[in-house]
Amino acid sequence: MGTDAAVTSQPTKTGASTVTNKKPKATEVLQNTTNAQKTAVEQRRQPTYQESTAMTLQLTDEAIVAAQGRSRLVQKMKADEAHRGMKVAQQYGLVLIDTKRGKRIILPPELWPIAFKESHDSVWAGHLRAPHTYERIARMYWWPDLLQEVKRWVRGCQDCGSWKARPREVIPPLRSLRGGDACDRWALDVAGPYPRAGGGERYVIAAVEYVTRYVVAVATERHTAEHVAEFLMKEVVLKFGVFRELLTDGAPELAGRSIEQLVLLLQAEQTNPVPYRPQMIGLVDRFHRTWKDTVSLYMHDDKQDDWE
Structure with missing residues (x-):
């Protein structure tokens, strides 16, 4: 009996042990814990696209290509190869439009809020007025009625309304007041x-x-x-x-x-x-x-x- 117990306590040729109640060594416990921590860190470092954009407010080419593939508007303009007299073509996976200011990336509607937050709401943007926000977005991106959408976003910005709101100054007419009769x-x-x-x-x-x-x-x-x-x-x-x-x-x-x-x-x-x-x-x-x-x-x- 003692010999059988001694044999079963040794590992087999395949490296597996037949003993089920063997206590793990301290080094094995430490190594397993370290591996689990590394796995958790790697999982935290690989968020989904929605989480990453919410944290960094950055638009990547991969995210834009994926969103353009899901957008019916972008796919229709790509199929027509033109929009309002402007040529539409695909280069390096991105659908571009040739505007008067040059080629711009067509941004799908689902990415508009991210572009607004990056160009208006972020710390680096400074909550500037609609013309400045429009210029920042128009340097790289384009979509139909871009200026109107920018104005609508800026008007609806809660931070601008609560911190930067000022009473509208009423400019009096640039003319002299009519005197009328004396003592009137x-x-x-x-x-x-x-x-x-x-x-x-x-x-x-x-x-x-x-x-x-x-x-x-x-x-x-x-x-x-x-x-x-x-x-x-x-x-x-x-x-x-x-x-x-x-x-x-x-x-x-x-x-x-x-x-x-x-x-x-x-x-x-x-x-x-x-x-x-x-x-x-x-x-x-x-x-x-x-x-x-x-x-x-x-x-x-x-x-x-x-x-x-």
């Missing part, structure tokens, strides 16, 4: 605060008539909507008649409830120009600048409470 249109503005004057005044309310350029201005201690409405009624309406239009710059004291009620009572219209474009009420702004420059020449260096 007034521009209103408040300047200050200035050093407190002897009577406590710190602000200047001014109104300029657009036809005659006549200016009405008063110094006041406060510049609330009630004070501005009182100025309009006493200094403008009661002296020059009811106006039809009032131009203001949208400041809170010029758009308060008291101003709205006064304008409604006079059946007039209050116009707020484009934000951050003071040229629309340039007359009254220029007046403030002129009188400040003039008064500053007569101010004492040690005493600035007599400017009113």
Whole structure:
């Protein structure tokens, strides 16, 4: 029995052992583990085409050739050998079209998102505008209505919409405003605060008539909507008649409830120009600048409470 056990513990001529309960050596376990790790690494290094394009955002010739073979659009143009007067031919496995800018690769629709991400969404692309994105794609690729597709993609880009969105600037007409009759249109503005004057005044309310350029201005201690409405009624309406239009710059004291009620009572219209474009009420702004420059020449260096 002992001899049989000793014989069965030896390997046969073919190299296989008949013993099933033999413990593996430490070196064999380490080698098997190393081989399994290498196999796992090789499997990770060989992703599918969809995974590789999602990670690298690169279009390879092999991927394009395969996609062109699946595209009915590309195969139809290849069979016709022309598209809208442009020659279509296959070279080195790729279907090319001869455009005015030279030969370009016809990109199938399934690869358009990858081209957009590579030329617009990636870090290297920088989310540039549609013309720049179009130029990048058109250097190598072509497909029908490429420019329109690029514009549609850029308009729908969420990153561009959330980070680069800006209010559309409204450019005013390049013509002078019609003055109409005298005292029909007034521009209103408040300047200050200035050093407190002897009577406590710190602000200047001014109104300029657009036809005659006549200016009405008063110094006041406060510049609330009630004070501005009182100025309009006493200094403008009661002296020059009811106006039809009032131009203001949208400041809170010029758009308060008291101003709205006064304008409604006079059946007039209050116009707020484009934000951050003071040229629309340039007359009254220029007046403030002129009188400040003039008064500053007569101010004492040690005493600035007599400017009113």
